[in-house]
Amino acid sequence: xxxxxxxxxxxxxxxxxxxxxxxxxxxxxxxxxxxxxxxxxxxxxxxxxxxxxxxxxxxxxxxxxxxxxxxxxxxxxxxxxxxxxxxxxxxxxxxxxxxxxxxxxxxxxxxxxxxxxxxxxxxxxxxxxxxxxxxxxxxxxxxxxxxxxxxxxxxxxxxxxxxxxxxxxxxxxxxxxxxxxxxxxxxxxxxxxxxxxxxxxxxxxxxxxxxxxxxxxxxxxxxxxxxxxxxxxxxxxxxxxxxxxxxxxxxxxxxxxxxxxxxxxxxxxxxxxxxxxxxxxxxxxxxxxxxxxxxxxxxxxxxxxxxxxxxxxxxxxxxxxxxx
Amino acid sequence: xxxxxxxxxxxxxxxxxxxxxxxxxxxxxxxxxxxxxxxxxxxxxxxxxxxxxxxxxxxxxxxxxxxxxxxxxxxxxxxxxxxxxxxxxxxxxxxxxxxxxxxxxxxxxxxxxxxxxxxxxxxxxxxxxxxxxxxxxxxxxxxxxxxxxxxxxxxxxxxxxxxxxxxxxxxxxxxxxxxxxxxxxxxxxxxxxxxxxxxxxxxxxxxxxxxxxxxxxxxxxxxxxxxxxxxxxxxxxxxxxxxxxxxxxxxxxxxxxxxxxxxxxxxxxxxxxxxxxxxxxxxxxxxxxxxxxxxxxxxxxxxx
Numbered sequence: 296x297x298x299x300x301x302x303x304x305x306x307x308x309x310x311x312x313x314x315x316x317x318x319x320x321x322x323x324x325x326x327x328x329x330x331x332x333x334x335x336x337x338x339x340x341x342x343x344x345x346x347x348x349x350x351x352x353x354x355x356x357x358x359x360x361x362x363x364x365x366x367x368x369x370x371x372x373x374x375x376x377x378x379x380x381x382x383x384x385x386x387x388x389x390x391x392x393x394x395x396x397x398x399x400x401x402x403x404x405x406x407x408x409x410x411x412x413x414x415x416x417x418x419x420x421x422x423x424x425x426x427x428x429x430x431x432x433x434x435x436x437x438x439x440x441x442x443x444x445x446x447x448x449x450x451x452x453x454x455x456x457x458x459x460x461x462x463x464x465x466x467x468x469x470x471x472x473x474x475x476x477x478x479x480x481x482x483x484x485x486x487x488x489x490x491x492x493x494x495x496x497x498x499x500x501x502x503x504x505x506x507x508x509x510x511x512x513x514x515x516x517x518x519x520x521x522x523x524x525x526x527x528x529x530x531x532x533x534x535x536x537x538x539x540x541x542x543x544x545x546x547x548x549x550x551x552x553x554x555x556x557x558x559x560x561x562x563x564x565x566x567x568x569x570x571x572x573x574x575x576x577x578x579x580x581x582x583x584x585x586x587x588x589x590x591x592x593x594x595x596x597x598x599x600x601x602x603x604x605x606x607x608x609x610x611x612x613x614x615x616x617x618x619x
Numbered sequence: 620x621x622x623x624x625x626x627x628x629x630x631x632x633x634x635x636x637x638x639x640x641x642x643x644x645x646x647x648x649x650x651x652x653x654x655x656x657x658x659x660x661x662x663x664x665x666x667x668x669x670x671x672x673x674x675x676x677x678x679x680x681x682x683x684x685x686x687x688x689x690x691x692x693x694x695x696x697x698x699x700x701x702x703x704x705x706x707x708x709x710x711x712x713x714x715x716x717x718x719x720x721x722x723x724x725x726x727x728x729x730x731x732x733x734x735x736x737x738x739x740x741x742x743x744x745x746x747x748x749x750x751x752x753x754x755x756x757x758x759x760x761x762x763x764x765x766x767x768x769x770x771x772x773x774x775x776x777x778x779x780x781x782x783x784x785x786x787x788x789x790x791x792x793x794x795x796x797x798x799x800x801x802x803x804x805x806x807x808x809x810x811x812x813x814x815x816x817x818x819x820x821x822x823x824x825x826x827x828x829x830x831x832x833x834x835x836x837x838x839x840x841x842x843x844x845x846x847x848x849x850x851x852x853x854x855x856x857x858x859x860x861x862x863x864x865x866x867x868x869x870x871x872x873x874x875x876x877x878x879x880x881x882x883x884x885x886x887x888x889x890x891x892x893x894x895x896x897x898x899x900x901x902x903x904x905x906x907x908x909x910x911x912x913x914x915x916x917x918x919x920x921x922x923x
Contacts, residue, residue: 353658356863360893422907426922559661589665601905603727605672618731619906619922 333519336562344563345523347408347480347592351559357593364419364600372421375433376467380459381452383437388456389414391421391431392467399473399614400430400464404453404489406480406512406596409439409446410528420599423607426619430469432460436485444530446539453485454492461504475614476508479596483513487541487571491548503549507613511555511606512564512595515542515571519563542571551581553609557590564592585609638823639870649867650827652713652785652896656863662897669904670723677727681772685739685764686757690746693739693761694719695772696726700733704778704918707737707765709758709794711785711816711900714744714751715832724904728911732920735774737765749834751843755793759802762794766808780918781812781854782910784900788817792845792875795852807853811917815859815903815910816868816896819846819875823867846875855885857913861894868896889913 329337336344343349351357369375375389392398401424405412414433424431434456442448457474464471478486487510495502514520517540521531537543552575556568565586572584585605587595598604602611602618611618634642641649648654656662674680680694706729710717719738729736739761747753762779769776783791791814799808818824821844825835841847856879860872872888879886891899891909902908906915906922915922 356893363892426907588668589661600907602907603673603731603905 333522334566341519341522341563342524344561345520345525347561347564350561351591351593353591354593357597358416361419361593361597362416365416366418368418368421372425375418375421378459378463378466380434380456385435385437385441386452386455387414387435388460389418389433389435390467391418391425392469393425393428393430395428396468397470398428398430398468399475399616400432400460400469401610401614402457402460402474402476403431403433404436404476404478404482404485405433406478406482407438408525409449409481409484411438412482419597420607422619423599423602423611427602427611427614427616428619429611429614429616430467432456432469439529444528446529446535449485450488450539453489454498457489457505458494458498458500461500471504472506473614474505475610476505477511477599477610478508478513479511479599480513480592483510484515484539484541486510487513487515488539490550490552491541491544493547505550507551507553509553509555509606509610509613510568510571511599512557512560512568512592513554513571514564514567516540516567542574545575545578545580548575548578548580551613553583553585553613555585555587555595555606555609557587557592557595559589559591560595561592583609638826641866646823646826646867647828649865650824650829652865652868655865656895656897658895659897662901666724666901667721670721672724673727674723677723677730680723680726680738683764683768685761688742688757690740690742691757691760692719693737693764694723696723696730696736697772698730698733698735701773702775703733703735703773704780704920705735705737705765705769705774705776706780706782706914706918707739707762709781709783709787709790710738711783711787712743713829714754714786714789716743725911728904728906728915732906732915732918732922734780734915734918734920735772737761744833749832751833751839755790755843758790758794759797762808763802763804766804778810778918779808780914781809782814782903782914783812783817784815784903785817785896788814789819789821789843789845792817792819793843795854795856796845796848798851809854811855811857813857813859813910813914813917814872816861816864816872816899817858817875818868818871820844820871846878849878849882849884852879852884855887855917857887857889857917859889859891859899859910859913861891861896861899863893863895864899865896887913 333341348354375391379387405417414435417433421431436452461471476486490508494500517536554568554572575582598606637643638646653659680696719740726736741754741757766776795812821840858872858876860869876888903910905911
């Protein structure tokens, strides 16, 4: 971590406290604090910290805008090509292929609290990659409701998507030796799962098929999520919590990691990013951390569409590309 | 339209009509950005932080005086190529706030594309005792300085473009309708302008609560309403507004665009779907954003 990002992180802590009180609009009436369930949080505070709409009142506006901007991007670039990576209808990915052959590939895993989001609504940042000479592959996968509450299904699909890309990059002009992953929110969790997957033991593949990853606004330890109201739609088990908490499998991380969060995110989404980066740093692996000052959870994701933003810069820099 | 209003919509009796179908409260709200953009302070703070960040990347601007008073200085963010086109940005702030330094965030888009980016500071309406004329005169002087001194910073005086946001777009409209011969400058000194979220007829503004700090006169209303001087326009204009701006800020842009079109002038209307007044300007700091893309295209610069 550079000194600058550490300073930004410290400043973010202060902003977090301010953002929390300002953002939690539903919480204006004084309320008696219940017993702590996680860190210093009672059940209500923890539930709020895993509910983006409490801290990002413009959630729907930004989601609609990204959907609209995805349509506009397709009008400029033409439609993406869709490839199946597995047997079910949802197991497919949208590819915006760079003009040059053997281009590096960025695999994007969308968020949506594991229960919403479609690849087609994440085309809005395709130019960030195409104009820089990279190919973008946006993955569709089941949501956790369709998966009967089981996050393992989503994790397996994302892994199979990455493996399919590694084996088939040629089919869209991609370079299998330059595959990177980016994820946002619950998609950053799944991206971190990918980055801590043991491809050698589990799939008999080269261990480092992913060359780098950027995780934005994500979750890396599932325990507090399990304690929150998200348990009402995710069927957590001890095994799922353990296997799918990337922060507990840092020994398997081989690729450089960049962690990003916004200073107006929920306290937990800021802490998860900071703690994951600190845990990776403690093992002397390559990691950097960026706090985006003045951005909430959804505004962070929108920054990928601006090649000059710290988020897009981090992604392109990791791929050894200059902004287009 | 889904209006994101900070104040709860308590039913209230409609007063007498003041402008179009609006009573005084509705008109006042339509000229108060905060009513329609509850995240104003957040976006402004973010612009300041991002301007600091961008200056740390590209370095500080060259700052020069364009006129005799202390405020009459402009920031020049220089590009590398010689004899490069110039983008002059006129900032907004309801004519009463903001300074050039806090708009550095957009500089990188232009200097990377091969254009200089120039932001003048100018007096605000409160310092000018409620008159809009001093800032108009200062911005004209700034443009004159840029034209006459372009060579001093590697700029091409024959490729000067203008952009403005909010009250800065109102000033920009006045620049596009200025009789430059009276300033001893060529009529075509401005080669094109991108005006975002602006006001082009001051009558409804005069009727609104903004009259509390702008001392409108008939002469001011008439001379500084760009829409009433369309015949003087000889540069192509791009006009933009967001779909989440106030009804009046949307209408002002639509009406100005329609009037230009009816007069056979070159005009393009851009509508930012899902953007409020402050969010729209953020797209100018992105070469692929609505405003950034349009500004570069108008200057005939490649976005890559």
